[in-house]
Structure formats: structure tokens, C-alpha cells
Amino acid sequence: MAEKRSSGVEGAFVEEGSVAGGSFVPALRVPAVPGLFADEGGAKVFGNKCVSCGTPYFPKAADCHNPHCQASRMEDCAFSGKGVVWSYSVADFPPPPPHKYDKPFKPYVIGVIDMDNGLRMVGQMVDPLERVRIGAPVELVIDTLYHEDDKAYTSWKFKLV
Amino acid sequence: MREVSVLGVGVHRFGKTGDDVVGTKSVTELCRHAVQMALKDAGVSWGQIEAVAAASSRFSGGKGWGLNGNDVVEDIGSTGIPVYNLSAGCAAGGNAFNVGYALVAGGVYDIVLVVGGEVMPKGMIQTSGVEEATDPEFLRQRCVGMPGPSFWATLARRRMFDHGTTEEQYARVTVKARKCSVGNPFARFQKEIGINDVLASPYVSNPLRLFEICPVSNGAAAAVICSAAKARQFTGKPITVATSAVATLDFSDALPRGLAGPVPAGPSFHTEAKAAVMRAFEQAGVGPRDISFTELQDNTCYYELAFPEEWGLCEPGEAQTLLESGQTTPVGRMPINPSGGFVSFGEATTAMGVWQIAELTWQLRGQAGARQVPGAKVGLAQTNGLGGNATAAILKR
Ligand SMILES: [Zn+2]
Numbered sequence: 001m002a003e004k005r006s007s008g009v010e011g012a013f014v015e016e017g018s019v020a021g022g023s024f025v026p027a028l029r030v031p032a033v034p035g036l037f038a039d040e041g042g043a044k045v046f047g048n049k050c051v052s053c054g055t056p057y058f059p060k061a062a063d064c065h066n067p068h069c070q071a072s073r074m075e076d077c078a079f080s081g082k083g084v085v086w087s088y089s090v091a092d093f094p095p096p097p098p099h100k101y102d103k104p105f106k107p108y109v110i111g112v113i114d115m116d117n118g119l120r121m122v123g124q125m126v127d128p129l130e131r132v133r134i135g136a137p138v139e140l141v142i143d144t145l146y147h148e149d150d151k152a153y154t155s156w157k158f159k160l161v
Numbered sequence: 162m163r164e165v166s167v168l169g170v171g172v173h174r175f176g177k178t179g180d181d182v183v184g185t186k187s188v189t190e191l192c193r194h195a196v197q198m199a200l201k202d203a204g205v206s207w208g209q210i211e212a213v214a215a216a217s218s219r220f221s222g223g224k225g226w227g228l229n230g231n232d233v234v235e236d237i238g239s240t241g242i243p244v245y246n247l248s249a250g251c252a253a254g255g256n257a258f259n260v261g262y263a264l265v266a267g268g269v270y271d272i273v274l275v276v277g278g279e280v281m282p283k284g285m286i287q288t289s290g291v292e293e294a295t296d297p298e299f300l301r302q303r304c305v306g307m308p309g310p311s312f313w314a315t316l317a318r319r320r321m322f323d324h325g326t327t328e329e330q331y332a333r334v335t336v337k338a339r340k341c342s343v344g345n346p347f348a349r350f351q352k353e354i355g356i357n358d359v360l361a362s363p364y365v366s367n368p369l370r371l372f373e374i375c376p377v378s379n380g381a382a383a384a385v386i387c388s389a390a391k392a393r394q395f396t397g398k399p400i401t402v403a404t405s406a407v408a409t410l411d412f413s414d415a416l417p418r419g420l421a422g423p424v425p426a427g428p429s430f431h432t433e434a435k436a437a438v439m440r441a442f443e444q445a446g447v448g449p450r451d452i453s454f455t456e457l458q459d460n461t462c463y464y465e466l467a468f469p470e471e472w473g474l475c476e477p478g479e480a481q482t483l484l485e486s487g488q489t490t491p492v493g494r495m496p497i498n499p500s501g502g503f504v505s506f507g508e509a510t511t512a513m514g515v516w517q518i519a520e521l522t523w524q525l526r527g528q529a530g531a532r533q534v535p536g537a538k539v540g541l542a543q544t545n546g547l548g549g550n551a552t553a554a555i556l557k558r
Contacts, residue, residue: 033294033303034294036294036300047421055423056423058421059297059300059420067412086319086417087318087319087322088318089311089315089317089318089366089367089368089369090311090314090366090367091306091307091308091311092363092364092365092366092367093285093365093366095285095302095306095307096284096285096286096308097302098287098292098299098302099302099303100303101306108306110305110315112319112417118424119422119423119424120417120421120423120424120425122305122420122421123304124305134318134319145306155304155305156304
């Protein structure tokens with residue numbers, strides 16, 4: 001299960017080929033928030049699903065939120081795979097805290113994605129605005145969000161396929 | 162339930178910290194101005210106020226606990242009256258009005274003061290106030306970085322896809338809003354703006370531009386409300402509160418609020434706002450076509466087009482046609498935000514729901530000057546707040 005490049009820190013990797021200060025320094029890849037997603041064995045986010053009514057949740061819900069659900073029965077679930085763009089926008093200015101980003105700020109596209117797994121998810125897009133269209137197929141990826149203390153902090157994002 | 166009237170209203174003009182309007186005034190000073198104005202307008206003395214329903218602010222005053230109503234009472238005179246501090250994000254002013262209304266309608270008190278005021282920090286509103294991985298809003302901002310304008314921008318983009326709305330049409334909403342604000346003595350911006358200026362303003366979150374998104378403002382508003390029976394002692398022409406309603410988000414809501422939700426079966430947008438407005442229609446016994454004018458929460462010009470359609474004031478996709486033919490101006494057949502709206506005022510978050518009550522009251526009294534809706538009989542007000550909160554109120558003469 002654990003891959004060769006796993007560093008021993010849960011969910012942490014060495015980022016391959018990253019360059020800091022002109023010299024080649026592999027940055028430790030760390031999730032921006034631990035326990036929410038992973039890259040090992042394919043990008044996935046950790047949520048759960050109510051097996052009574054089929055409602056998926058990310059992040060995990062303690063109980064089913066569906067008021068029409070007869071009996072909340074939650075099962076852990078790793079969500080991955082593909083979806084289509086429902087809509088998108090651009091963060092043209094740096095968002096306020098608690099968002100973190102590498103300076104100088106580079107605008108990024110935010111996608112709202114209807115996933116095949118039944119979730120409508122938000123996430124940054126790795127693709128430039130010019131290429132993003134409503135209805136375009138995408139896949140879930142794990143990618144760097146910002147750097148801090150020589151570490152590359154990651155999050156889930158979406159990539160056009 | 163007893164009938165409730167609006168006796169008097171007051172507003173401190175909106176502005177930006179350091180300008181000639183609000184300068185360095187504290188939220189307490191802004192509220193004092195609005196409350197004194199409302200008391201005078203009502204012909205009521207401070208000693209006659211039996212209770213206060215106040216909007217709780219996260220940004221200013223309230224001793225950091227949202228005790229903004231207590232600040233007002235301490236400042237104007239500690240008469241020992243009960244104070245209700247209501248928190249509902251940007252819907253807090255509407256929520257305070259709802260609680261004040263319910264207390265009077267239910268016969269608990271005869272005369273209640275409703276108040277909200279803000280001194281806002283600069284820049285985009287920081288939506289998450291906590292740094293905890295259990296808070297979905299924190300996760301959304303840390304892991305994605307999707308501030309309010311980007312949430313609105315995804316909706317604006319989707320509308321362009323669904324209804325063919327153009328960026329020029331969004332810009333035209335701002336042009337119309339700013340035209341309404343000319344001569345409104347309470348608006349922060351009171352000058353017209355041309356479509357080229359709007360289209361030349363930078364994107365805050367593509368496709369929405371700087372002049373299409375309301376900034377944050379400082380300001381305050383107050384309303385003295387009263388049982389209809391008691392109101393007759395003060396005035397011959399009180400404005401009637403036809404109803405006040407509050408709602409929260411429904412499970413079926415389709416909008417990207419947190420990190421993820423189930424892909425919805427149908428297009429159920431802004432379920433909290435729609436539920437509040439539908440409840441208000443039902444309780445007041447009026448339909449969407451009976452409304453003379455609407456003051457709705459236009460954090461961005463997108464809402465001037467989307468909300469009227471979602472509430473049945475017009476057909477889906479029709480709002481931009483009505484806009485272009487001038488039907489959403491004060492003299493049109495579906496006037497939207499004759500005050501100039503949030504785009505002209507800026508958002509003094511928790512004051513907004515109370516400010517709308519003041520604006521509705523002036524319109525229904527025929528005191529709205531250049532922005533007057535001719536023959537206005539029934540006004541609708543609506544606010545939305547973080548957490549899936551919404552409020553609606555219908556006033557009539
Ligand atoms: Zn369920």
C-alpha cells in the first residue's frame with residue numbers, strides 16, 4: 001500500500017523536481033489539512049456515504065443530513081475519478097486568510113465539478129482560464145497549493161482530461 | 162397575531178473608514194445617529210422603548226461577543242429593557258427585524274427598537290472566523306481559496322451558460338443601480354457611472370468586475386416598530402408590516418456552499434432566500450406580481466437578475482430583458498433596488514436588513530425623492546447570510 005517515496009509522515013511525499021532558490025531541493029509534500037485526501041494509489045478524497053439513502057459527503061458527516069432519510073447509516077468512502085465542470089470562476093485577487101498562497105500571487109481558476117461519484121465539489125483547477133468550459137470533463141488530482149518552511153502543502157484540484 | 166406597524170426609521174449614511182461621511186466614527190456613534198433619527202421620526206422617546214432586537218456583528222462593537230444591542234442601550238440610556246442580539250451573518254439585520262416583529266405581533270411588547278450597525282474591516286470579508294479543520298468554511302478557504310466574490314462569480318458564469326446573459330448585461334445592472342443612487346442622501350456612492358467605466362474596472366473574480374461587486378461599508382440603521390393599535394396614538398398613516406419571515410438552507414440546495422454536496426436532482430438555487438420569500442408571500446397573502454418594488458441583497462449585480470426569477474417576479478431568463486428595456490428602474494413594471502442597492506451603498510453587513518426596512522418605509526410613505534417608485538403600495542425586502550440564513554419582509558401602506 002505505502003509507496004517507496006513515502007517519508008513516514010502520514011500522507012507526506014517528496015515533491016519531485018521542485019526548485020527552491022535556484023538549487024534543486026526536493027520539498028516534502030504535506031497535505032494542507034491532514035486526513036482529508038491522499039495521492040497514494042491515485043488521487044482521492046476521504047468522505048463517507050449514507051448507505052440508506054445513498055447521499056455522499058465530503059468531508060465526512062457524522063450523520064446523514066438528508067431530512068427524508070429513514071435511517072442514517074454512514075460508511076467511510078474514498079472518492080476519486082472523473083466529472084464535468086458545472087461552472088467556474090477565477091480568483092483574480094488573493095483570497096483573505098485562512099487561504100495561503102505562494103507570492104507573488106497568481107490568479108487561479110476555481111471549478112465547481114459534478115463528479116461521477118455523485119458529489120458536486122469545489123476545487124482549484126490546474127488548467128488556465130482559456131481552456132476551461134462548462135461541461136468539460138475533468139479528473140481529481142492532488143497538487144501543490146503553497147510552500148512554507150521548505151514544505152510543499154498540497155490540496156485536491158481538478159485537471160481537464 | 163397582532164398587526165404590526167413601522168413608526169419611525171433612521172439611517173446613518175454609509176461610507177468608508179476615513180472618508181468625510183463616517184470618518185473614524187465607532188459603530189456605537191453610527192447606531193446612536195440612526196436610533197435618534199428613528200425615535201424622532203416615530204415621535205417616541207427612548208423611555209418608551211420596551212425592548213431592543215439588535216443584529217450581532219462579528220466585525221465591530223458588541224464587546225467581541227456580538228452584544229451590539231447592549232452597546233446601544235448602554236450608550237443611549239440603561240433603562241433596564243430586554244435586549245435580543247441576533248446572529249445570522251449578513252442576514253442578522255433581517256433576523257433582528259423578524260424577532261422584533263414576532264415579539265410585537267405576539268403581544269409580548271408594544272414598542273420595540275430594531276437596530277444594526279457596522280464598522281467593517283478593509284477588503285474582502287474573511288468568511289471563516291475559526292482555524293479548525295472541523296469547520297467547513299475554514300477547509301473551503303484553506304484548501305481551495307474561494308472567497309465570496311468567487312462563489313458569486315461561479316453563479317454568474319453558470320447564468321451566462323443557462324440564459325445567455327452577457328458581461329455587458331451584468332455591467333448594465335451596475336449602471337442602473339448607480340443611476341438610482343443619485344440623490345439618495347444615505348448612499349455611499351451617489352454618482353452615475355457609465356457602462357465603459359464598469360467594463361474597464363478589473364475583474365475581482367472573472368466574470369465579475371470591481372464595480373459589479375459591493376464593497377464593504379460602515380453604516381447603521383434603526384426602526385421603531387409598534388402594535389398597530391398603539392401606532393394610532395402616534396400617527397395617522399403608519400406603514401404596516403404585512404409579514405416578516407426567516408428561513409435556512411434546504412437539503413436540496415444545488416449551490417457549491419461547502420467543499421462538496423450531492424449533485425442535485427434539479428436546479429434549486431438559493432433555497433434559503435426562496436423559502437423566506439415564499440413564506441412571506443404566503444403569510445402576507447400576496448403574490449409576486451402584487452409587489453410594487455423589491456429591495457434585495459445584491460452583493461453582486463448577478464442577484465438583480467437571478468433573484469426576481471427565482472421568486473417568480475418574472476420568468477426564468479427574463480430579468481435581463483426587463484433590465485435592458487428599463488423595467489427594473491423605479492418607474493418600470495418590476496422595480497428592483499430603487500435605493501441603488503448594495504452596489505451603491507456597500508455592505509455594512511448586519512445593518513442591511515434594517516436599512517432595507519427604512520428604505521421600504523420611505524418608499525411607501527412617498528418620501529423617496531428622485532428614486533420614488535410611483536404609487537408604491539407593497540414593498541419586498543430580502544437578505545441572505547452565511548450559514549444558509551435568509552430573511553424576507555413585506556411592508557405595505
Ligand atoms: Zn441518509
